[in-house]
Amino acid sequence: MADHGIHTLDTGFQRPDFDAAYLLVEQGRGAFIDCGTALAVPAMLAALPAAGLAPGDVDWLVLTHVHLDHAGGAGALIQHLPNAKLLVHPRGAPHMIDPARLLAGATEVYGAEEIARSYGEVLPVPEARVVIAEDGGSISLAGRPLLTLDTPGHARHHLCVWDARSRSWFTGDTFGLSYRELDSAQGPFIVPTSSPVQFEPEAMRASIERLLSYDPEAMYLTHYGRVAPPEALGRALIEQIDAMAALARSCDERPDRHRCLVAALTELYLERAHAHGIPLDDEAVTRVLAMDIELNAQGLASWLDRARRAA
Known part of the structure; x- marks a missing residue:
């Protein structure tokens, strides 16, 4: 049974339990938080009936940032979600509407062959369906508020999503990486991610402190899954x-x-x-x-x- 209506979805990127997206369900309405690559679209759609939803029941696709392992499938997925809007950081929105520069940057880092093999086709999102996320703004999922904060450090187009119902953050890459193979009796093992090209240590530290100031019960990471306790993990990241x-x-x-x-x-x-x-x-x-x-x-x-x- 999903905790607070939160479903963890494995996008299948690279290997199992490596890249997560999330489906939030509230009173028969849904919101995806991140979606993986274009190759993950079948898995995202298959998660809907499993959660009691149809594609028309999805109101939001929220992107923590526009790196392709989080957002590469947004254009393809939203074609299947007739009522969904895309919520994205203001710096990321132009790259979702016209992904040419985003693709060029990713190709420079990974190479054209790897982009084709691992990411599939990156399609644009119609501008009319794009909503800009404000720092401290919120959207409603059937009356359930989802707050967005600007959280640079990993990328300047990064936001995190606060769900007061579960007292949890959906952190994208701001709150690091924690793979389940590395869990021990002490709990999750966590490391920061400084991947190219916008790592800023001071900004990342400040973003982590800002997330911790909400006294969260858990963090939902893209890489990978739910982790706790946030305070100890945050201090480990800052160190x-x-x-x-x-x-x-x-x-x-x-x-x-x-x-x-x-x-x-x-x-x-x-x-x-x-x-x-x-x-x-x-x-x-x-x-x-x-x-x-x-x-x-x-x-x-x-x-x-x-x-x-x-x-």
């Missing part, structure tokens, strides 16, 4: 954000900067994994985090380069 910024600076002048960043991040996460009592060996932990270590290294490099240009 790591500071550590990641420091190790990035230590690698900055190295001719092998990227290799240095990858090695330093791997060491940081393994050290924390040992302290957390994760019941996997180092090779297995590194394998679970390999993609994120690579992307975090790239994101830290982007942050260093922007800081240098600004100086």
